[in-house]
Amino acid sequence: xxxxxLDRAQQTFVRRWGExxxxxxxxxxxxxxxxxxxxxxxxxxxxxIMQMLQISRGNASMNLRQLVNWGLIRRTHLRGDRKEYxxxxxxxxxxxxTITRERRRREVGPIIDTLxxxxxxxxxxxxxxxxxxxxxxxxxxxxxADMLDxxxxxxxxxxxxxxxxxxxxxxxxxxxSRAVD
Amino acid sequence: xxxxxLDRAQQTFVRRWGExxxxxxxxxxxxxxxxxxxxxxxxxxxxxIMQMLQISRGNASMNLRQLVNWGLIRRTHLRGDRKEYxxxxxxxxxxxxTITRERRRREVGPIIDTLxxxxxxxxxxxxxxxxxxxxxxxxxxxxxADMLDxxxxxxxxxxxxxxxxxxxxxxxxxxxSRAVD
DNA sequence: CAATCCTTTCAAAAAAGACTGAAAGAACTA
DNA sequence: TAGTTCTTTCAGTCTTTTTTGAAAGGATTG
Numbered sequence: 150x151x152x153x154x155l156d157r158a159q160q161t162f163v164r165r166w167g168e169x170x171x172x173x174x175x176x177x178x179x180x181x182x183x184x185x186x187x188x189x190x191x192x193x194x195x196x197x198i199m200q201m202l203q204i205s206r207g208n209a210s211m212n213l214r215q216l217v218n219w220g221l222i223r224r225t226h227l228r229g230d231r232k233e234y235x236x237x238x239x240x241x242x243x244x245x246x247t248i249t250r251e252r253r254r255r256e257v258g259p260i261i262d263t264l265x266x267x268x269x270x271x272x273x274x275x276x277x278x279x280x281x282x283x284x285x286x287x288x289x290x291x292x293x294a295d296m297l298d299x300x301x302x303x304x305x306x307x308x309x310x311x312x313x314x315x316x317x318x319x320x321x322x323x324x325x326s327r328a329v330d
Numbered sequence: 331x332x333x334x335x336l337d338r339a340q341q342t343f344v345r346r347w348g349e350x351x352x353x354x355x356x357x358x359x360x361x362x363x364x365x366x367x368x369x370x371x372x373x374x375x376x377x378x379i380m381q382m383l384q385i386s387r388g389n390a391s392m393n394l395r396q397l398v399n400w401g402l403i404r405r406t407h408l409r410g411d412r413k414e415y416x417x418x419x420x421x422x423x424x425x426x427x428t429i430t431r432e433r434r435r436r437e438v439g440p441i442i443d444t445l446x447x448x449x450x451x452x453x454x455x456x457x458x459x460x461x462x463x464x465x466x467x468x469x470x471x472x473x474x475a476d477m478l479d480x481x482x483x484x485x486x487x488x489x490x491x492x493x494x495x496x497x498x499x500x501x502x503x504x505x506x507s508r509a510v511d
Numbered sequence: 512c513a514a515t516c517c518t519t520t521c522a523a524a525a526a527a528g529a530c531t532g533a534a535a536g537a538a539c540t541a
Numbered sequence: 542t543a544g545t546t547c548t549t550t551c552a553g554t555c556t557t558t559t560t561t562g563a564a565a566g567g568a569t570t571g
Contacts, residue, residue: 154458169441207530207549310506324506325487325505392559
């Protein structure tokens with residue numbers, strides 16, 4: 150099994166993508182599996198992936214399942230072959246949208262809930278606090294409110310960007326630059 | 331040491347912020363230390379932090395140093411006290427800006443470099459590839475180019491948003507919504 | 512300069528997280 | 542139905558990351 154220039158370029162990409170993933174709370178291997186499917190563009194089966202990334206069957210299976218759950222890859226079948234194959238979405242924008250939506254769904258909601266929770270608990274019990282603590286409570290509430298506000302603004306912006314679709318990204322980028330000047 | 335409603339609200343916030351950090355490649359404790367300084371607004375010394383978060387001296391020292399390096403907190407001193415204190419005096423927007431700039435600096439550059447590297451390696455060696463591999467190489471190059479392009483666009487947008495400052499964030503949000511319709 | 516007070520460092524320990532491989536399960540085939 | 546082929550699961554193992562605590566390093570004070 151000798152590697153040519155294409156293989157080497159793909160390997161470099163896969164490794165780097167794995168490292169990236171690791172700093173972003175996605176496991177290195179999951180990111181590598183994804184990168185491999187993305188960059189080759191070919192349907193690959195579990196054995197291909199095990200061999201190319203030197204990982205165990207169990208590991209491959211787990212990570213493939215997660216990627217399917219995220220919506221980043223899908224199962225497919227090759228005519229006359231019983232094995233399952235996997236293919237990645239090939240469009241960069243699509244990938245970005247999927248990942249961003251998923252993270253937003255998992256993370257933005259919970260943090261907003263916690264902030265609101267803190268505020269309402271504070272509001273309910275504030276009258277019973279000692280005088281000097283009341284001031285502090287007001288300050289704290291202000292910080293929570295600011296943050297909530299900020300997150301909401303960002304969330305609205307993100308939503309607009311995500312729903313714009315890849316064709317409009319240029320327009321959007323231009324509009325932002327214009328608004329900032 | 332009995333906890334009042336303010337303490338409880340702050341603790342909830344600190345815990346949640348820690349969990350958030352953990353899913354974002356920032357260690358749970360570092361995020362908790364930051365949250366604590368942010369939400370109380372008070373200058374706190376190492377002992378305060380050790381006690382409030384139930385962590386060791388070494389751990390506190392390490393994480394405080396990292397936060398100072400990130401520019402999220404700063405050292406300060408209290409009149410008539412030899413200890414060092416720490417404060418987080420940034421507002422929500424400044425915090426966001428600091429964190430985003432730091433991550434961008436560390437992560438965007440390297441990934442762009444790798445993508446370019448892959449492309450140029452491919453270009454240099456492509457002529458020597460077998461015919462069927464050449465097609466693949468072209469496809470691969472196209473993917474790398476697309477991704478590079480996409481990252482650049484996003485990076486430009488991000489830069490515009492970051493340099494806009496908190497006063498303009500409303501304007502910006504409105505401009506985006508308008509552009510998307 | 513010795514004593515005190517505080518901070519930093521770092522080797523070792525603990526905790527968290529990821530991976531393996533063998534075994535069980537599912538889906539087809541003859 | 543029994544056999545074959547492929548997939549999933551999960552207890553145990555291994556790896557990586559985080560935390561601890563004790564010792565060393567600085568700075569300030571009397």
